Amino acid sequence: MDVKTRRIGRPRSELARSAVLHAVDDLLVEVGYAAMTMKGIAERAGVSRQTVYRWWATKAEILFEACVEDALEELAVRPTGAPVADVAAYLEALVRFLVRSPAGAAYRALVGEAQHDAAVARLLASRDLLGDSARPVIERVLGRAALPVPMDQATAALVGPAFFWVLSGRDPGRLDVLRLARRFLADLGVR
Amino acid sequence: MDVKTRRIGRPRSELARSAVLHAVDDLLVEVGYAAMTMKGIAERAGVSRQTVYRWWATKAEILFEACVEDALEELAVRPTGAPVADVAAYLEALVRFLVRSPAGAAYRALVGEAQHDAAVARLLASRDLLGDSARPVIERVLGRAALPVPMDQATAALVGPAFFWVLSGRDPGRLDVLRLARRFLADLGVR
Amino acid sequence: MDVKTRRIGRPRSELARSAVLHAVDDLLVEVGYAAMTMKGIAERAGVSRQTVYRWWATKAEILFEACVEDALEELAVRPTGAPVADVAAYLEALVRFLVRSPAGAAYRALVGEAQHDAAVARLLASRDLLGDSARPVIERVLGRAALPVPMDQATAALVGPAFFWVLSGRDPGRLDVLRLARRFLADLGVR
Amino acid sequence: MDVKTRRIGRPRSELARSAVLHAVDDLLVEVGYAAMTMKGIAERAGVSRQTVYRWWATKAEILFEACVEDALEELAVRPTGAPVADVAAYLEALVRFLVRSPAGAAYRALVGEAQHDAAVARLLASRDLLGDSARPVIERVLGRAALPVPMDQATAALVGPAFFWVLSGRDPGRLDVLRLARRFLADLGVR
DNA sequence: GGCTAATCGAGACGGTACGTCACGTCTTACT
DNA sequence: AGTAAGACGTGACGTACCGTCTCGATTAGCC
Structure with a gap:
């Protein structure tokens, strides 16, 4: 990893990231795009809402x-x-x-x-x-x-x-x- | 007027209908589809929310x-x-x-x-x-x-x-x- | 009937009056006071809402x-x-x-x-x-x-x-x- | 503080709680019980409607x-x-x-x-x-x-x-x- | 081993729109 | 004039999600 991108503090959780991406995949199939919410994605991923918002601004970005x-x-x-x-x-x-x-x-x-x-x-x-x-x-x-x-x-x-x-x-x-x-x-x- | 189309009760307001259709046209241009809400349509048309829901189930239908x-x-x-x-x-x-x-x-x-x-x-x-x-x-x-x-x-x-x-x-x-x-x-x- | 109290136009329907009073009795038992509405009373009595409002101002009066x-x-x-x-x-x-x-x-x-x-x-x-x-x-x-x-x-x-x-x-x-x-x-x- | 009473997440706002209780007191005097609404209570207390509903189910409970x-x-x-x-x-x-x-x-x-x-x-x-x-x-x-x-x-x-x-x-x-x-x-x- | 700092969870916050309900009024045609 | 029918504007209902915020807890690198 690049020295410049090394940051102190707790590193981003790869688990959380992939859980969100998979949750979005699943939810799109199960409930459709319109019914897919940031709240629902977070809950499905077993991740806090704040964590989702920290890394993506909209469900479109995640998708x-x-x-x-x-x-x-x-x-x-x-x-x-x-x-x-x-x-x-x-x-x-x-x-x-x-x-x-x-x-x-x-x-x-x-x-x-x-x-x-x-x-x-x-x-x-x-x-x-x-x-x-x-x-x-x-x-x-x-x-x-x-x-x-x-x-x-x-x-x-x-x-x-x-x-x-x-x-x-x-x-x-x-x-x-x-x-x-x-x-x-x-x-x-x-x- | 046709006997079949004669209905008792207050007749539907053509004013309200066309006001809603025009409001939808305007709002789509001004705020876009996503930001267009049933509430906003009703207010823009100068019509009650209830009246909108009485005749259309979704904004897609109106559009x-x-x-x-x-x-x-x-x-x-x-x-x-x-x-x-x-x-x-x-x-x-x-x-x-x-x-x-x-x-x-x-x-x-x-x-x-x-x-x-x-x-x-x-x-x-x-x-x-x-x-x-x-x-x-x-x-x-x-x-x-x-x-x-x-x-x-x-x-x-x-x-x-x-x-x-x-x-x-x-x-x-x-x-x-x-x-x-x-x-x-x-x-x-x-x- | 007294000549003075005779009024022109269609006389008040005694059927409507008693239907409303009975409807109120029934509804109070069935759904309770709070859930009893003017609309519900009219529908239960088989009477138009307007007729109820013409003779009583509130459900309390009817009751x-x-x-x-x-x-x-x-x-x-x-x-x-x-x-x-x-x-x-x-x-x-x-x-x-x-x-x-x-x-x-x-x-x-x-x-x-x-x-x-x-x-x-x-x-x-x-x-x-x-x-x-x-x-x-x-x-x-x-x-x-x-x-x-x-x-x-x-x-x-x-x-x-x-x-x-x-x-x-x-x-x-x-x-x-x-x-x-x-x-x-x-x-x-x-x- | 007691370990049992320690809770994770943002703690309940005592400000919001007392604002609601005072709003209810005031409104009862000003507009009466019947005209007192959850919406009105929230607005009077300067609190969101959701917050009122989060803690009390009815205006009776608040009162x-x-x-x-x-x-x-x-x-x-x-x-x-x-x-x-x-x-x-x-x-x-x-x-x-x-x-x-x-x-x-x-x-x-x-x-x-x-x-x-x-x-x-x-x-x-x-x-x-x-x-x-x-x-x-x-x-x-x-x-x-x-x-x-x-x-x-x-x-x-x-x-x-x-x-x-x-x-x-x-x-x-x-x-x-x-x-x-x-x-x-x-x-x-x-x- | 302590310090710093960013992440994570949990959950309350003020908002806003949802779709429904009943309100009381009105406009029709009918009786 | 009274009535049934039903559309109208109004406004509260209770719910859902929004995006933000405040917590305590966790997890790394750095001194």
């Missing part, structure tokens, strides 16, 4: 910290060599993340909150989880070809339809991932 | 009622005869709606809330505002040609990228609407 | 009107000829009235309310139910003898102990009515 | 806590040596307490409430203020003589007439305290 690592992992797909398969696999992982994963539920909750809370919007903007996960897929299928549009336009084209499908409450099973993948590649000029 | 008509109007675009222009105009209207319009702000807030409130999700699902606005555009540019994919897939393809762009907090001015329109039409096989 | 006749009847005792028996019988009737009778419950409720509501106090003062019921008993046992104290002092001496006993929540069965009767008569100088 | 000490003090009379004078002085103190004292007003309000609220009845029964104040007077005038009746019957005989006189709204100035004292002593067989 964000709790879901970032999981999100990155769940959105990474292994390359197969076939562009269509790669893109389709990514889209499937994306839908699965948004619909099934606790981290995805947290992410959707945060996106929702960001629509009416500027602080949460800033928090989300600090880490473009979906864009960052789409970029390596796009770069891989392009190979050495040039990207005909800016990267963020490309990621929006790739991610957008699935994102809208899920967030507007449509049945995830009915999304035609393969067709979306083909369209996307055709548009990029791949194959 | 939904307040934004539906505006949304339909703002998302309707006049046909120009040129498919690319029509689609691009629709996308521009969609982005403008989501970003600038009070009704669009309400809609975004509701979509956000729907991510962690099943009742709001049901409310939104009862009226597919974006899908319904996209369908006539798609039908018009198709003319007599057949739609190669189910309509909801097509609307998702059209709406999704712009929807994601806005909800993920990207700069609306940097979205290449024309390119999205061309891609969409190419994919439909139009022209 | 008073509902209990006066019953009270007078229940507090009247038949003379036996023996002073001690007469007085004891009266005290027993008094305790029974206060403890068991619905009208007595109403009376106790009104006495209670009168302690912190001047209007109810005036209402009760307009009809000295307990004093009026004690007076004939006292006059009878006195016969032609003169009352050595003012009548209200005598009624207080007679009624007071039993009244306190019941209103202070003591067990009614443990009150020694016979002894109270003997003391009272001794003090009056009877026999 | 009871506020009046017990005062009542005991005001109902204690100094012995003079003369039984008639002692008893008469007690009755005068009793009437003064019930009619003039704020604590007495609180007591009357509670007795009233107890007639239609079982919880208040229990509260009052837990502390027989009037009986407890009468007992020492009775024991003193008795000296070494035996009490010919159970103590509660004796206290009822002593307290009852004055209690009834006041609670039935009669003019306190017209109560013949001296005569009541003489009758009471004669009945006990004193002198």
Whole structure:
């Protein structure tokens, strides 16, 4: 540990930290974002309310910290060599993340909150989880070809339809991932 | 007046109803969704809290009622005869709606809330505002040609990228609407 | 009916009046005074709220009107000829009235309310139910003898102990009515 | 400090406690029992509503806590040596307490409430203020003589007439305290 | 081993909004 | 004019959570 960050006094309890993060994960699934309160998180974590407030200002902050690592992992797909398969696999992982994963539920909750809370919007903007996960897929299928549009336009084209499908409450099973993948590649000029 | 709609007792005050709907519109802009409370709505509307609760169970319900008509109007675009222009105009209207319009702000807030409130999700699902606005555009540019994919897939393809762009907090001015329109039409096989 | 008291318009509904008085009786027993509301009375009587308010200003007024006749009847005792028996019988009737009778419950409720509501106090003062019921008993046992104290002092001496006993929540069965009767008569100088 | 009384967490604010008790005293005099609300008490005491609810469930509980000490003090009379004078002085103190004292007003309000609220009845029964104040007077005038009746019957005989006189709204100035004292002593067989 | 300092738990504090209830008034149509 | 129906503004109810605060207890590094 860095000498500068060494501080006297009782060190922060790693137990308390992880208990809070797990409590948030659990509570999001059990009671939902709206019904999740700082008080409830503290009680569920077996930690005092003061301790929660000492380290996080809002439940959004806790949730964000709790879901970032999981999100990155769940959105990474292994390359197969076939562009269509790669893109389709990514889209499937994306839908699965948004619909099934606790981290995805947290992410959707945060996106929702960001629509009416500027602080949460800033928090989300600090880490473009979906864009960052789409970029390596796009770069891989392009190979050495040039990207005909800016990267963020490309990621929006790739991610957008699935994102809208899920967030507007449509049945995830009915999304035609393969067709979306083909369209996307055709548009990029791949194959 | 219709015999069926004749009711005994004091009739509902149209003044109170519209005052509440306007108050909700104003408050959403001024304080945002999260800080908007039933109490605040009642006070802003100059109406009793009880009256608000008599007719709406949640602020989401009020917001939904307040934004539906505006949304339909703002998302309707006049046909120009040129498919690319029509689609691009629709996308521009969609982005403008989501970003600038009070009704669009309400809609975004509701979509956000729907991510962690099943009742709001049901409310939104009862009226597919974006899908319904996209369908006539798609039908018009198709003319007599057949739609190669189910309509909801097509609307998702059209709406999704712009929807994601806005909800993920990207700069609306940097979205290449024309390119999205061309891609969409190419994919439909139009022209 | 007197020509002078004839009024134009729809005459007062006797059905509504008695329905309200009965509803008050029932509700006092079922839910108690505190939980008895004007709204509840109206609903129980099958009468509109407005009709209740038109004729009575408070639930105390209704209750008073509902209990006066019953009270007078229940507090009247038949003379036996023996002073001690007469007085004891009266005290027993008094305790029974206060403890068991619905009208007595109403009376106790009104006495209670009168302690912190001047209007109810005036209402009760307009009809000295307990004093009026004690007076004939006292006059009878006195016969032609003169009352050595003012009548209200005598009624207080007679009624007071039993009244306190019941209103202070003591067990009614443990009150020694016979002894109270003997003391009272001794003090009056009877026999 | 005693180990048992040591408590973790922030200790209860004595300021808040006494502010509430004083507020209740004041409000009873100013607005009366019925118009006294938990909200009003909190505001008058400069204390949050939650704090009031944390320590007392009803306004009756607050009132009871506020009046017990005062009542005991005001109902204690100094012995003079003369039984008639002692008893008469007690009755005068009793009437003064019930009619003039704020604590007495609180007591009357509670007795009233107890007639239609079982919880208040229990509260009052837990502390027989009037009986407890009468007992020492009775024991003193008795000296070494035996009490010919159970103590509660004796206290009822002593307290009852004055209690009834006041609670039935009669003019306190017209109560013949001296005569009541003489009758009471004669009945006990004193002198 | 004592001192300093930050953390932790517990829980009371003043606030504010919640959703409900009853209040008493009113506006309708009907009788 | 009286009535049933029912919406209206008002305001207290009791609860929940907010974010802050004051405690005592704990746990480290430093002298």
